[in-house]
Structures are given as C-alpha cells and as structure tokens.
Amino acid sequence: MGCILYEIKSLNSCLSPSTSSFLTRTKSWSMYEVRGRMIAVIALVCLILLVVYIVPSANGLSDVETVEFVAKRPVRMPKLPSTNIDNKRVMGKNSDIYAVVLDAGSTGSRVHVFQFKRTSGPLKLVREVFKQVKPGLSSFADDPKKGAESIRQLLNIALAEVPSELQKRTPVSLLATAGLRLLGEGVADILLKEVRNLIRDYPFLLDEEEDVDIMEGADEGIFSWLTISFMTGDFISGRNNVAALDLGGGSSQITFIPNKQETLDTVPKDFIKSMELFKKKLNLYTHSYLGYGLMSTRFKLLGGNKKEKQQKLQSVCLPANIVSLWTFGGIPYNVSGESQSSFNSCYSVVKDFVRQKIQAVHELQKHEIYVFSYFYDAAVDSQLIDSDLGGKLVVQDFLRAAKKAFDNxxxxxxxxxxxxxxxxxxxxxxxxxxxxxxxxxxxKIEHVEVSWGLGAAFELLSDSGMIS
Incomplete structure (x- = not known):
C-alpha cells in the first residue's frame, strides 16, 4: 500500500494543477479506501478481458446449428444383458456410457454425442447432442490443416458434453462419406492424417486406423437403416419391414431386409451383405450409388465436368429465365437455363441419367419406406410436409411439386x-x-436425428468392448 501512495506523491509535480489537486486529496485516503479502489480497478480489468477474449470465442460458434434430444423416458435399446459389459472398464459405479461420432459429409461436418445408460435390463438411449458446421471436410482439399481445424469446434463440443471422468473411456470416430470418396485416395489420406493428429490432442478413446477413415458406402446405408429400424421399434420386434432410402450430397443409399428369395437371386452379389447385429444374423440388401447424391447429380445434369475448367453451366433443367451463382466442390459456377428449357425436356434427361445405374427393386413396394436427408429438405422447401414433424407422401407428390416449381x-x-x-x-x-x-x-424420430450416426455408435461401442 505504501508503494502505491509513494507513486501518487511523486506524480504530483508532473501533472496539471487540477489533477495535482485531485491527487493531493488522495493523501488523506485511508488504507481501506485504497484497498476498495484497487478492487474496483481489478474488477474493471477482468471485465475488459471478458469482453475482449471470451465473448469473441463464444461468437465463433454462432454458425453451428444445434439440436439436442433428451428422452422423456429412456428409449429402449436391443436387449443386451448387463453381464456382457465389463463394469470396471466402462465406468465403475457410473452407469452412463458415451459415444462420439463425427460425420464428415460432403456438405458439412457433424458431431453426434450419444449418452446411454446401463441398467440391469436393456441398454437405454438417454440423450443425443447433434451439431454441425459448414462447409464439409472435402472443401479443404487444398488446405488440409485448415480442414482439420474445422473439426476442432465439434470436438470441443463433445469435450464439454462428456463428463471429464468418462472421457478416457469414451470412444470417438470420424467417418467421411462421399465427399472424400470423390476426392481420390491421395488427397483424402492427407486430410484424414491431419484429422488424426488433431484428435490425438483430445482424451477420447481412439483406434487411429479404423476410427478415422472413409466410410464404405454400404455401411452408410446399413447404419442409417439400423437407426430408423431401432427408433421405430422394427428391429427389436423382428418385423424387419423398414426400408431406408438416403439421399446425401455425393451418394444415395438403399437398405432393407429382403423377404423374397427372388430379390436375393436377381441382384448383383455385392448388393447383399450378411452380418450380425446384437446377436441377430441378417441378410441385408444394401447399396450406395456414388455420384448419385443430390449435389453430384445437379452438377452432371447441368453439364458439369470436373476434368474441364468451366465457369458457366447451362441446362434444360433450369427454367429459361433463371440465372444464378452456385458453388460445387469449392468452385463457383454461373448457372442458367436454356431457351428450350421445359419440364418434359428436363424429365427426359433426368430419367436417362437415373436408368443408367439405378437397379429396380420390385419388392420395395411391400416395405415401410422411409426417405430422408435431401428428400426431407426438398419436401419442406416445396411445402409438402411440416418442417418439424415431417410427413407421409406418395411418390407422385414429388412429381407434382416439381411441375409447380418449374411453372413458377x-x-x-x-x-x-x-x-x-x-x-x-x-x-x-x-x-x-x-x-x-x-x-x-x-x-427425426423421437427427436433423434435420422442419419447413420446412431448405427455407427452401436458398432463403435461394440468394437471398443463397451457392449457385445
């Protein structure tokens, strides 16, 4: 305190009379008055630091889209005896189990943080936190380190959601989909290497060779199907009647359990995958059509060719008076319709494109069909369904909405x-x-995102020994 008063006295001679007069009055301050003013100064400095450093870092996450699910009643999982779970490895006295799944999609990266509860009966899904950032990891092909950094805020979210005492026992995976598949092996490998280096800085349980990788298209379809089948109760009941049709940005998937031998006999062998899930043996019809996702299809139908440097794209599939700027794969394009654009001419081009590769599945008629991802987005944009609840449509509704959008x-x-x-x-x-x-x-089903995330979490927990 004496040092502070000494400095105040020594400054008197250097200041204006009015200022000097003010400081002169401070000679009569008591020790308590000086202490009070020091506390006020410290508080002011802390406030400034809060504004300068902490607020901007919070604003850095303002573009992250967030969805959180908390079950009113824990959702029942497939029956898993608690005796098959290593109590010491999982959590000791804590009955919570977490899994972190990172989805590096073609248009964005997402994190799913799943919280399960182990009881004397079945494992239960209690909570899911889902958040996403844009653009996708594949957009950083020319700057892999920046691409890895785009994942950091998602990992930070997971770090905040998983209790600190459970983090070392919580498995994490990052699986990339069509965006990285389309980049090519060399470029994708460099991106994934940077991501592995980043995840090593976090305390989560990581199998570097398997848990940071490009996902097989078939697995993408299977895990999406498993999420829907489980959340609807179809898997637990054994009805096996759900079909999952996913439309992503770079690929499209179809998965269901065939009920007719004719289906098994007439499709290519690589369309049928035998596997065991929760001690159930399944023969799944599953296939991923790479290049038939919505964004890849747009590019091709607009006349795009990645081997050629193009700035303008034209198509009969855009109304004649439409001119727009569209970015695909990090490259901006000027897109426009043609003078001969019409609904019929566009349908002819689209139909030819679809029939080049998509296999007919006659048995599909008899299944309970769920469509999601971009199917959902387009249905909302055309006001076919409620944006919160989704809805049931007939296939022809997409055609009618397309005609209406073309005419207007x-x-x-x-x-x-x-x-x-x-x-x-x-x-x-x-x-x-x-x-x-x-x-x-x-x-969503029961407020859980319909994606391959939950299905991948099941496999992640199984591979890490958390469940069997």
Whole structure:
C-alpha cells in the first residue's frame, strides 16, 4: 500500500494543477479506501478481458446449428444383458456410457454425442447432442490443416458434453462419406492424417486406423437403416419391414431386409451383405450409388465436368429465365437455363441419367419406406410436409411439386424443380416404385436425428468392448 501512495506523491509535480489537486486529496485516503479502489480497478480489468477474449470465442460458434434430444423416458435399446459389459472398464459405479461420432459429409461436418445408460435390463438411449458446421471436410482439399481445424469446434463440443471422468473411456470416430470418396485416395489420406493428429490432442478413446477413415458406402446405408429400424421399434420386434432410402450430397443409399428369395437371386452379389447385429444374423440388401447424391447429380445434369475448367453451366433443367451463382466442390459456377428449357425436356434427361445405374427393386413396394436427408429438405422447401414433424407422401407428390416449381420459378430456389424431379425419377424410374406408393419423409424420430450416426455408435461401442 505504501508503494502505491509513494507513486501518487511523486506524480504530483508532473501533472496539471487540477489533477495535482485531485491527487493531493488522495493523501488523506485511508488504507481501506485504497484497498476498495484497487478492487474496483481489478474488477474493471477482468471485465475488459471478458469482453475482449471470451465473448469473441463464444461468437465463433454462432454458425453451428444445434439440436439436442433428451428422452422423456429412456428409449429402449436391443436387449443386451448387463453381464456382457465389463463394469470396471466402462465406468465403475457410473452407469452412463458415451459415444462420439463425427460425420464428415460432403456438405458439412457433424458431431453426434450419444449418452446411454446401463441398467440391469436393456441398454437405454438417454440423450443425443447433434451439431454441425459448414462447409464439409472435402472443401479443404487444398488446405488440409485448415480442414482439420474445422473439426476442432465439434470436438470441443463433445469435450464439454462428456463428463471429464468418462472421457478416457469414451470412444470417438470420424467417418467421411462421399465427399472424400470423390476426392481420390491421395488427397483424402492427407486430410484424414491431419484429422488424426488433431484428435490425438483430445482424451477420447481412439483406434487411429479404423476410427478415422472413409466410410464404405454400404455401411452408410446399413447404419442409417439400423437407426430408423431401432427408433421405430422394427428391429427389436423382428418385423424387419423398414426400408431406408438416403439421399446425401455425393451418394444415395438403399437398405432393407429382403423377404423374397427372388430379390436375393436377381441382384448383383455385392448388393447383399450378411452380418450380425446384437446377436441377430441378417441378410441385408444394401447399396450406395456414388455420384448419385443430390449435389453430384445437379452438377452432371447441368453439364458439369470436373476434368474441364468451366465457369458457366447451362441446362434444360433450369427454367429459361433463371440465372444464378452456385458453388460445387469449392468452385463457383454461373448457372442458367436454356431457351428450350421445359419440364418434359428436363424429365427426359433426368430419367436417362437415373436408368443408367439405378437397379429396380420390385419388392420395395411391400416395405415401410422411409426417405430422408435431401428428400426431407426438398419436401419442406416445396411445402409438402411440416418442417418439424415431417410427413407421409406418395411418390407422385414429388412429381407434382416439381411441375409447380418449374411453372413458377424462383430465383431464391433455382434448383427446386430439378431436385424434386430427380427425387421422383429416382424413386419411380430407378427403384420402380408406383406413383401411389406411400413414403415417410423424416428428419427425426423421437427427436433423434435420422442419419447413420446412431448405427455407427452401436458398432463403435461394440468394437471398443463397451457392449457385445
């Protein structure tokens, strides 16, 4: 305290009379008054530091889209005897189990943090936190380190959600989908190496060779199907009637359990995958059509060619008066319709594209069909379904909405007509569903995101010895 008073006295001679007069008055301050003013100064400095450093870092996450699910009643999992779980390895006295799944998609990266509860009966899903950032990891092909950094905020979210005492026992995986598949092995490997280096800085349980990788297209379809089948109760009941049709940015997947031997006998062998899930043996019809995701399809139908440097794309699948700027694979394109653009000419192009590769699945008619991802987004944009609840449609609804969008073009949604027409053609001309076939269009079931994340979490927990 004496040092502070001494400094104040020594400054008197250097200051103006008014300022000197003020400081002179401070000679009469008591020790308590000086202490009080020091506390005020410290508080002010702390406030400034809070504004300068902490607030900006919080704002850095403002572009992260967030969804959190907390079960009113724990969702029942497939029956897993608690005797098959190593209590000491899992958590000791704590009955909670966590899994962190990172989805490096073609249009964005997402984190799923799942919380399960181990009881004397079945394992239960209690909570899911889902958040995403854009753009996708594949957009950083020219800057792998920056690409890895785009994942950091998702890992930080997982770090905040998983209790510190459980983090070393919580398995984590990052699986990339069509975006990285389309990049090519060399470029994708460099990106994934940087991601592995980043995840090593975190305390989570990581198998570096298997848990940071490009996902097989078939697994993407299987895990999505498992998520839907489990959440609807189809898997637990053994009905095996759910079919999952996913439409991502770079690929499209179909997965279901065939009930007819004819289906097993007439499809390519690599479309059938035998596997065991929760001690159930399954023969799944599953296939991923790489290059038939919505964004890849747009690019091709607009006349795009990755081998050529193009700045302009034109197509009969855009209304004649539409001119827009569209970015694909990190490259901006000027896109526009043609003078001869029409609904019929576009449908002819789309139908030919679909039938080049998509296999007819006649048995699909008899299944309970769920469509999601971009199917859901387009249905919401065209006001076919409620944005919160999803809904049931018939296949022909996509065709009708496409005609309406083509007749009433919007500069804000220039691709809506093309997207809807492709979805109709994929279902009708590709898989050969009838126009009146019902499909359920969803984003969530019981507030859980419909994606391959939950299915991947099951495998992750199994591989790490948490469940069997």
């Amino acid at each position: 073009p919007s500069s804000k949604k220039p691709f809506l007509a093309l997207d809807l027409l492709y979805m109709y053609s994929l279902l009708h001309d590709g898989y050969r569903l009838r126009s009146k076939t019902k499909v359920t269009v969803i984003k």
